[in-house]
Amino acid sequence: MSASIVNRYRYPFLFLTIIVFVAVWWVVAKIVNDPYALAGPVSTAKAYYQLFAQSSLRNLFITSIESTLLSIFLGFVLAVAIGIPVGIFMGRYLVVDYLVDPWINIWYSIPAIAFVPLVMNWAGLTSISALIVSFLIAVFSIIINVYTGVKNVSASLVEPAIAFGISKRALYTKVILPASTPNIMVGLRLGITRAIEGVIVAEMVFSVVGLGGMIFDTADKLEMSLTIALVIVISLISIALNYLMKYLDHKVVFWKESSALKRG
Amino acid sequence: MALEQKTVSTFKQILKIEGISKSFVKDGKKVQVLEDVSFEAREGSFVSIIGPSGCGKTTLLRIIDGLVKPDSGKVLFNGKPVTSPPPKMGFVFQQFGLLPWRTVRKNVEFGLELRGVNPEEKKKIAEGYIKLVGLEGFENHYPHELSGGMQQRVGLARALAIDPDVLLMDEPFASLDMQTRELFQRELLKIVKGALPKTTLFVTHNIDEAIYLSDEIVLMTARPGKVYEIIKVDLPQERWKEDIRAHPEFIRLRQKIWKFLESQIIEKEMGENESGKA
Numbered sequence: 001m002s003a004s005i006v007n008r009y010r011y012p013f014l015f016l017t018i019i020v021f022v023a024v025w026w027v028v029a030k031i032v033n034d035p036y037a038l039a040g041p042v043s044t045a046k047a048y049y050q051l052f053a054q055s056s057l058r059n060l061f062i063t064s065i066e067s068t069l070l071s072i073f074l075g076f077v078l079a080v081a082i083g084i085p086v087g088i089f090m091g092r093y094l095v096v097d098y099l100v101d102p103w104i105n106i107w108y109s110i111p112a113i114a115f116v117p118l119v120m121n122w123a124g125l126t127s128i129s130a131l132i133v134s135f136l137i138a139v140f141s142i143i144i145n146v147y148t149g150v151k152n153v154s155a156s157l158v159e160p161a162i163a164f165g166i167s168k169r170a171l172y173t174k175v176i177l178p179a180s181t182p183n184i185m186v187g188l189r190l191g192i193t194r195a196i197e198g199v200i201v202a203e204m205v206f207s208v209v210g211l212g213g214m215i216f217d218t219a220d221k222l223e224m225s226l227t228i229a230l231v232i233v234i235s236l237i238s239i240a241l242n243y244l245m246k247y248l249d250h251k252v253v254f255w256k257e258s259s260a261l262k263r264g
Numbered sequence: 265m266a267l268e269q270k271t272v273s274t275f276k277q278i279l280k281i282e283g284i285s286k287s288f289v290k291d292g293k294k295v296q297v298l299e300d301v302s303f304e305a306r307e308g309s310f311v312s313i314i315g316p317s318g319c320g321k322t323t324l325l326r327i328i329d330g331l332v333k334p335d336s337g338k339v340l341f342n343g344k345p346v347t348s349p350p351p352k353m354g355f356v357f358q359q360f361g362l363l364p365w366r367t368v369r370k371n372v373e374f375g376l377e378l379r380g381v382n383p384e385e386k387k388k389i390a391e392g393y394i395k396l397v398g399l400e401g402f403e404n405h406y407p408h409e410l411s412g413g414m415q416q417r418v419g420l421a422r423a424l425a426i427d428p429d430v431l432l433m434d435e436p437f438a439s440l441d442m443q444t445r446e447l448f449q450r451e452l453l454k455i456v457k458g459a460l461p462k463t464t465l466f467v468t469h470n471i472d473e474a475i476y477l478s479d480e481i482v483l484m485t486a487r488p489g490k491v492y493e494i495i496k497v498d499l500p501q502e503r504w505k506e507d508i509r510a511h512p513e514f515i516r517l518r519q520k521i522w523k524f525l526e527s528q529i530i531e532k533e534m535g536e537n538e539s540g541k542a
Contacts, residue, residue: 160361163329163349164375164426174377178365255365255406 039225047225067127068210075134076195083139087146108140112198116205125206134198141190149183185249192245196238278463279305283337296488297323303482312466312474315484316528321467325434354423356433360415362407369403371418375426393421413444431464450504471521486528
């Protein structure tokens with residue numbers, strides 16, 4: 001099939017896959033026939049009705065979403081605010097690189113969940129703990145990508161700037177930083193995914209705050225339709241945030257030549 | 265009186281390169297790239313540096329601009345030693361070196377911006393040079409939307425915009441196709457020998473290009489690069505007006521230079537083969 005036809009039917013295709021997915025889900029739930037193991041699409045739809053109709057549940061749902069989004073946002077912003085400067089320093093100064101790089105790699109390889117008990121001891125079962133976990137796991141993806149970007153800024157961009165008598169400071173603001181934006185954006189896109197992951201993991205362990213807490217709680221009470229409904233809400237949030245980053249990426253690095261690779 | 269002054273200034277040595285030597289360390293071995301290179305450039309003259317690849321021409325140009333420090337020797341620009349890129353030198357790079365997130369106009373303004381020229385004046389100057397290099401109408405395009413030839417026009421406009429006394433060009437046409445290249449050579453001459461006189465130092469390994477453009481050609485040996493001969497090109501000025509490539513002197517110079525370069529290349533290859541055997 002030619003690429004243009006595929007493009008034209010992109011959204012109908014997406015819609016079709018959703019229909020197929022729901023159908024398979026429905027069939028599997030029918031076969032399993034155990035609402036405590038797997039809730040089907042119909043009871044999940046009912047759970048959404050419950051979430052909005054029952055005022056106590058609705059209030060809990062809204063405060064949970066607020067708390068989760070706030071933790072993600074603050075954890076991510078903190079990770080960006082610290083990750084970008086650290087990445088730049090590592091990329092530009094060999095000494096900083098040698099000192100910090102092994103540590104970054106060690107921390108980066110720690111699974112998110114390992115941070116949770118530690119942080120719990122510092123800040124309790126709160127959304128602050130969740131944002132700290134999210135920061136801790138997001139910051140390294142950002143540092144590593146910014147560092148890679150800055151380190152690999154082409155000499156063919158830096159040398160002309162020096163020939164035109166650029167100051168050290170302007171070299172950063174006018175050349176190195178803009179030239180690194182493609183990598184910085186990769187870092188941000190990975191960072192937001194990891195920030196979401198961190199918050200949800202922490203909330204699930206704490207089981208009393210945010211959407212993660214609610215998921216844990218509903219599963220604990222064997223309300224599987226609510227659990228699935230909430231998992232879908234989290235994926236929607238994740239998809240939306242990822243799209244936002246993708247859009248930003250597109251806006252910021254418009255100048256990068258696109259690859260001419262054709263797909264069948 | 266006025267005439268006398270003019271005569272004096274015409275013969276002023278704006279650039280003196282004195283005994284430049286440079287070596288690099290590669291794979292733990294010292295490689296001598298340049299050895300005792302000396303020559304001068306008169307104000308307003310066009311000087312090409314030509315030699316087999318690897319003879320250090322590009323390094324030499326970077327040393328002249330103060331981007332690379334020589335091991336010994338010095339560069340005098342208007343009588344003063346060069347230690348860092350002088351504000352009155354413009355550099356045109358082989359790979360253009362444009363900032364891809366800036367439009368044509370913003371790229372041309374780059375040097376002016378670094379010199380703190382106010383926005384209105386900056387824009388006016390940039391537009392003048394964009395017009396000079398024939399890019400009118402492309403002010404708001406981005407480099408990736410332009411052909412290689414057009415990108416190098418931006419590179420030239422950017423270098424001219426800072427109003428340099430000396431223009432340094434490092435194989436600026438090497439990545440352009442033949443037709444674009446010849447067209448660009450003619451236009452370059454029209455600018456630096458006509459509309460906007462500049463002293464130009466031009467690195468190339470293209471013999472025709474060197475003869476066509478230059479008043480003098482610095483002929484360099486294979487590594488370590490030394491000055492073998494400085495050739496005066498005795499061809500009519502305003503060369504863009506007639507085709508001088510068929511001029512007998514042009515042909516004589518081409519043969520002379522090629523003979524030398526050929527011997528250098530053969531010598532180098534023989535040397536490499538021998539060291540390969542050992």
